[in-house]
Amino acid sequence: MNRRMVFYVTGQIVLLEAILMALPAVVALIYGENCFWSILATIAVAVLLGLGLTLLRRPKNQTIYAKEGFVIVALSWVLLAAVGALPFWFSREIPCYVDGFFEMASGFTTTGASILTDVESMSRGLLFWRSFTHWIGGMGVLVLMMALLPSGSGRSIHMMRAEVPGPIVGKLVPRIRDTAKILYLIYLVMTLIEVACLLLADMPLFDSLIHAFGTAGTGGFGIKATSLGGYNTACQWIITVFMLLFGVNFNLYYLLLIRSFRPVFTSRELWVYVAVAAVATALITGNILSMYDGFGEALRHAAFQVSSILTTTGYATTDFDLWPTFSKTILLLLMFIGGCAGSTAGGLKVSRLLLLGKTVTRDLRRLVHPRSVGTIKLEGKRVEDPVVRSAGAYLVLYFALFAATFLVISLDAFDMETNLSAVAACINNVGPGFALVGPAASYAAFSPLSKLVLSFAMLLGRLELYPLLIAFLPRTWMKD
Amino acid sequence: MNIIVVGGGKIGTTTIASLVAEGHDVTAIDHNSEVLTELTNVYDVIGVMGNGADCETLEEAGVDKAELVVAVTDSDEVNMLCCFMARQMGAAHTIARIRNPEYNDRSLSTMKQHTGLSMAINPERLAAEELYRILRLPSAVKIETFSRRKFEMIEIILKEDSPFVGVPLSELRSQFKAKFLICVVQRGESVFIPDGAFVLQGGDKVGLTASPAEIQKLLRGMGMVNKHARNVMILGGSRTAYYLAKRLASGGNNVKIIEKKLPLCDELCDLLPKATIIHGDGTDQELLLEEGLKDMDAFVSLTDMDEQNILLSFFASAHQVSKVISKVSRDELGALAQRLGLECIVSPRKIIANVLVRYARALENASGSNVETLYKLMDDGAEALEFNVKDDPRLVRIPLRTLQLKPQVLIAGILRNREAIIPSGEDVILPGDKVVVIAAAQHLQDLADILK
Numbered sequence: 001m002n003r004r005m006v007f008y009v010t011g012q013i014v015l016l017e018a019i020l021m022a023l024p025a026v027v028a029l030i031y032g033e034n035c036f037w038s039i040l041a042t043i044a045v046a047v048l049l050g051l052g053l054t055l056l057r058r059p060k061n062q063t064i065y066a067k068e069g070f071v072i073v074a075l076s077w078v079l080l081a082a083v084g085a086l087p088f089w090f091s092r093e094i095p096c097y098v099d100g101f102f103e104m105a106s107g108f109t110t111t112g113a114s115i116l117t118d119v120e121s122m123s124r125g126l127l128f129w130r131s132f133t134h135w136i137g138g139m140g141v142l143v144l145m146m147a148l149l150p151s152g153s154g155r156s157i158h159m160m161r162a163e164v165p166g167p168i169v170g171k172l173v174p175r176i177r178d179t180a181k182i183l184y185l186i187y188l189v190m191t192l193i194e195v196a197c198l199l200l201a202d203m204p205l206f207d208s209l210i211h212a213f214g215t216a217g218t219g220g221f222g223i224k225a226t227s228l229g230g231y232n233t234a235c236q237w238i239i240t241v242f243m244l245l246f247g248v249n250f251n252l253y254y255l256l257l258i259r260s261f262r263p264v265f266t267s268r269e270l271w272v273y274v275a276v277a278a279v280a281t282a283l284i285t286g287n288i289l290s291m292y293d294g295f296g297e298a299l300r301h302a303a304f305q306v307s308s309i310l311t312t313t314g315y316a317t318t319d320f321d322l323w324p325t326f327s328k329t330i331l332l333l334l335m336f337i338g339g340c341a342g343s344t345a346g347g348l349k350v351s352r353l354l355l356l357g358k359t360v361t362r363d364l365r366r367l368v369h370p371r372s373v374g375t376i377k378l379e380g381k382r383v384e385d386p387v388v389r390s391a392g393a394y395l396v397l398y399f400a401l402f403a404a405t406f407l408v409i410s411l412d413a414f415d416m417e418t419n420l421s422a423v424a425a426c427i428n429n430v431g432p433g434f435a436l437v438g439p440a441a442s443y444a445a446f447s448p449l450s451k452l453v454l455s456f457a458m459l460l461g462r463l464e465l466y467p468l469l470i471a472f473l474p475r476t477w478m479k480d
Numbered sequence: 481m482n483i484i485v486v487g488g489g490k491i492g493t494t495t496i497a498s499l500v501a502e503g504h505d506v507t508a509i510d511h512n513s514e515v516l517t518e519l520t521n522v523y524d525v526i527g528v529m530g531n532g533a534d535c536e537t538l539e540e541a542g543v544d545k546a547e548l549v550v551a552v553t554d555s556d557e558v559n560m561l562c563c564f565m566a567r568q569m570g571a572a573h574t575i576a577r578i579r580n581p582e583y584n585d586r587s588l589s590t591m592k593q594h595t596g597l598s599m600a601i602n603p604e605r606l607a608a609e610e611l612y613r614i615l616r617l618p619s620a621v622k623i624e625t626f627s628r629r630k631f632e633m634i635e636i637i638l639k640e641d642s643p644f645v646g647v648p649l650s651e652l653r654s655q656f657k658a659k660f661l662i663c664v665v666q667r668g669e670s671v672f673i674p675d676g677a678f679v680l681q682g683g684d685k686v687g688l689t690a691s692p693a694e695i696q697k698l699l700r701g702m703g704m705v706n707k708h709a710r711n712v713m714i715l716g717g718s719r720t721a722y723y724l725a726k727r728l729a730s731g732g733n734n735v736k737i738i739e740k741k742l743p744l745c746d747e748l749c750d751l752l753p754k755a756t757i758i759h760g761d762g763t764d765q766e767l768l769l770e771e772g773l774k775d776m777d778a779f780v781s782l783t784d785m786d787e788q789n790i791l792l793s794f795f796a797s798a799h800q801v802s803k804v805i806s807k808v809s810r811d812e813l814g815a816l817a818q819r820l821g822l823e824c825i826v827s828p829r830k831i832i833a834n835v836l837v838r839y840a841r842a843l844e845n846a847s848g849s850n851v852e853t854l855y856k857l858m859d860d861g862a863e864a865l866e867f868n869v870k871d872d873p874r875l876v877r878i879p880l881r882t883l884q885l886k887p888q889v890l891i892a893g894i895l896r897n898r899e900a901i902i903p904s905g906e907d908v909i910l911p912g913d914k915v916v917v918i919a920a921a922q923h924l925q926d927l928a929d930i931l932k
Contacts, residue, residue, distance in 0.1 A: 066521075157521060158521070170526070172526075173505065174482075174505040174526045175524050381529075
């Protein structure tokens with residue numbers, strides 16, 4: 001493996017993080033908060049670390065093969081969270097470093113699970129940084145780097161493939177740098193539109209930015225103990241719509257931009273996604289109708305919670321842990337579905353489930369008609385057998401890791417519902433679960449071991465399992 | 481520029497590699513998903529799976545916005561159809577690889593007319609032309625011609641005892657009483673554009689420009705063997721061999737082709753009455769010796785197997801054949817063979833890629849002083865470009881001495897009224913001239929790019 005190149009790119013990522021941290025530093029300066037110095041110290045650490053990794057070992061051979069791509073992505077994300085946690089630790093706003101790492105892993109992976117018991121007492125600069133990591137992590141930091149720096153070779157597609165979620169990752173335009181630029185531009189513009197909408201609905205600027213970041217990355221960090229419960233209904237509806245929008249495959253937005261409408265309206269994944277959201281909202285509305293006064297309010301809460309959980313954002317307008325079991329079960333199932341491939345959402349992804357569903361149908365037909373030949377099509381295109389097989393393997397691996405995490409977590413003596421929903425919420429990058437980790441509670445009660453394991457579950461979920469596993473296999477690092 | 485390349489075979493891959501290196505936005509079409517995966521993994525291109533002649537595939541590849549469509553699948557017919565469709569659907573220019581000799585005569589002009597094909601490329605014929613040029617001047621490694629052979633650039637490898645060695649370039653011209661210019665030198669891995677104080681060493685690969693007559697004079701002066709290769713042995717009866725043998729035979733040379741397959745031998749016999757066709761296994765060294773390998777002026781190895789070509793070329797070199805040329809398609813093998821001592825290697829893929837790169841560059845600056853000819857020199861370390869000069873006040877009627885040129889750029893020749901001028905500091909460029917420029921380590925798009 002080309003270790004030098006791995007360290008070099010990882011160093012670049014850490015430098016990029018240092019640059020991005022300038023933004024929360026400015027915020028802290030505006031509000032005149034002490035956390036400015038902790039952020040500044042972190043920037044210094046990040047710059048030193050980044051320079052150390054990039055300058056000392058400038059690689060001659062800049063080729064990135066698939067293996068290097070996976071390892072770069074995994075290492076970068078772990079380092080991002082590790083460095084990102086420093087200002088919380090330096091400023092003593094989160095006294096324990098493991099808690100800070102959990103918070104940042106949750107931030108970058110756009111999970112939104114928090115160990116903070118009193119979020120309203122945090123400084124604004126750090127709150128901004130916490131939510132800003134959602135925005136960075138949503139589209140991916142390596143993609144950002146590719147958009148900013150000229151790419152060395154075409155092989156950097158391996159990094160993009162490792163970072164962008166979905167069973168098939170393609171480019172929008174021939175050049176990877178242009179693809180990354182287009183993705184980030186769409187992302188930025190949509191975020192700005194959301195900020196403008198929220199401002200129009202009378203949300204303060206700081207809150208609008210925080211919630212726009214949280215929605216765009218489908219993260220879910222808020223700044224109020226009640227999440228979005230305290231804001232007016234207009235804000236809640238705006239966020240409902242934008243959460244759903246950010247859960248859609250970004251390629252479709254690009255197609256809309258270049259005025260090619262047909263593939264967008266015939267996209268199976270999009271329609272299944274919309275249908276799932278609509279059906280779940282309808283069922284929950286009916287189920288919780290008696291708890292709220294009027295159909296309108298029930299619908300608003302149902303729609304908000306459904307789009308929040310389906311897109312794995314994790315905002316809440318009400319404590320859905322108090323809902324009837326039927327509604328909670330629907331929400332738990334939605335966690336696993338997640339958004340569309342190529343969006344900022346987590347979960348298994350609608351397209352992967354569609355693919356698996358079609359495989360099952362084909363195999364059932366084969367049992368009845370053993371000689372029947374079936375090809376699997378997605379969006380009108382034949383899906384090659386390796387992709388189909390890898391979707392199946394992904395599912396197996398997913399549940400194996402799910403089970404392992406669940407087992408370790410159960411060492412903390414909490415009830416099954418808490419543990420199960422905590423693991424589901426972390427590995428699918430949702431954030432809040434049920435019972436002790438419900439929307440009104442936090443992950444603070446878990447032991448440090450559980451927090452670390454859950455942090456890795458979040459990273460596994462965001463990077464779609466493989467990069468992290470490959471990076472931690474000793475064989476990857478041996479000479480071959 | 482948006483370019484679509486249809487077909488991801490050997491030529492397609494090389495084409496894609498060089499077009500991407502030129503900075504174009506390339507879309508690759510192939511019907512094989514594995515080929516596409518490999519292409520998109522290695523090069524910064526987007527892949528579209530499907531038949532390149534199918535209108536839906538072309539639409540998906542964005543043919544209406546493509547400035548150039550290059551069809552290089554292994555089927556002539558698909559290439560033609562693909563270019564026809566692409567042209568109908570809005571592609572600005574189309575280039576098809578058409579290799580079958582039957583399509584390359586009258587039918588080609590009809591086709592160009594009716595399908596709007598911009599250019600047909602025939603890799604075998606282009607390779608044969610390059611081989612022929614080298615055989616005309618066997619002491620050179622490579623010969624590139626500009627402006628219909630009014631001006632040539634030859635690459636030679638200097639021996640330790642060459643009279644060029646150890647003399648500063650500024651004194652060479654007077655010493656040899658010939659008008660020539662040494663414009664590029666490759667030493668080891670590095671490529672230089674030398675100035676007057678540069679001193680050549682043995683083992684250097686040198687590119688020099690002059691008119692053909694001056695080149696003859698110069699080579700005589702240097703005492704280098706310099707007669708046409710009269711007796712040529714060609715191994716393998718491929719299409720390249722056919723084109724080459726035809727050119728050689730029509731020039732009155734003795735050509736001997738050795739081919740393993742009998743039907744192919746019969747066919748070649750029909751097509752090339754003047755050539756001697758031998759049916760036999762060319763890898764059989766006894767056969768080669770029996771057929772008079774030792775008396776040959778040149779040995780050209782053109783079988784489909786790169787490895788075979790390389791090995792047999794070494795065999796021929798060992799038997800004192802003065803000129804040995806081998807066809808090697810894979811770049812890495814070519815470089816290896818060169819390091820092992822084979823001087824003269826011809827790669828059809830590279831030739832095609834150069835033609836396409838040149839075409840794309842000419843398209844990009846149709847308004848300015850556009851590229852007429854482009855050659856990659858010294859393992860792609862430098863380029864020789866021929867420009868048509870337009871009336872550009874920054875360039876014309878200014879003595880070359882006062883032009884502020886970029887480093888590593890050299891004006892190697894000016895062609896005015898069919899006459900080649902080896903420029904000195906007093907010469908000026910006039911509108912309507914053709915100018916040959918040598919540049920190392922940069923991509924020139926327009927003649928004005930040579931200025932700082």
